[in-house]
Amino acid sequence: GNSVTQMEGPVTLSEEAFLTINCTYTATGYPSLFWYVQYPGEGLQLLLKATKADDKGSNKGFEATYRKETTSFHLEKGSVQVSDSAVYFCALRSYSNTGNQFYFGTGTSLTVIP
Amino acid sequence: GAVVSQHPSRVICKSGTSVKIECRSLDFQATTMFWYRQFPKKSLMLMATSNEGSKATYEQGVEKDKFLINHASLTLSTLTVTSAHPEDSSFYICSAGVPGLAGLRETQYFGPGTRLLVL
Numbered sequence: 001g002n003s004v005t006q007m008e009g010p011v012t013l014s015e016e017a018f019l020t021i022n023c024t025y026t027a028t029g030y031p032s033l034f035w036y037v038q039y040p041g042e043g044l045q046l047l048l049k050a051t052k053a054d055d056k057g058s059n060k061g062f063e064a065t066y067r068k069e070t071t072s073f074h075l076e077k078g079s080v081q082v083s084d085s086a087v088y089f090c091a092l093r094s095y096s097n098t099g100n101q102f103y104f105g106t107g108t109s110l111t112v113i114p
Numbered sequence: 115g116a117v118v119s120q121h122p123s124r125v126i127c128k129s130g131t132s133v134k135i136e137c138r139s140l141d142f143q144a145t146t147m148f149w150y151r152q153f154p155k156k157s158l159m160l161m162a163t164s165n166e167g168s169k170a171t172y173e174q175g176v177e178k179d180k181f182l183i184n185h186a187s188l189t190l191s192t193l194t195v196t197s198a199h200p201e202d203s204s205f206y207i208c209s210a211g212v213p214g215l216a217g218l219r220e221t222q223y224f225g226p227g228t229r230l231l232v233l
Binding site: 044103104106 | 148150160209223224226
């Protein structure tokens, strides 16, 4: 079946530190992979995505590369800011004859301190 | 870990009928629940935020009279699509939030989604 596993938090970093949030997946077929961000009190927002192997998604300084050989989609940012404090969700979208469906990780809480 | 279920997983209905989708937190109490909609080939769109015992907060552009949300208990929220039309056909996902302990942030758990097809 399909599933997403992401590293548990919470993660606390100092401003300008390097961020990595690990995400691995299991899937049948060729899924698309996503990172969503949820700021306090708000719903999910799409952060970045990759639709096929070796694609790199990037947005707002965040990057993630779709690695089929390691079934991973780790989120990275070279220098975090206080405003990046949020919860980050890795997600997979599978495709089938009956439609497509999302599978989400449980989320990783990030707190960036000045 | 915490589990969120949705029922039904798939539903086909005729135009003009109403459809109710249930979102349940199975082993925890959820203070807030979110409803999302996924348009074809697009990402999730937040529809509304519901808090137990109070009215839902709808996102801009979402018709509150068409998408009725009831969060009657800490384990159940329902989304009713009233007078459904083909353009309402979509994939609806709910998530349930649990406040973090010791100052930690809220954790969100997602349901598996409900696919609605309106003929």
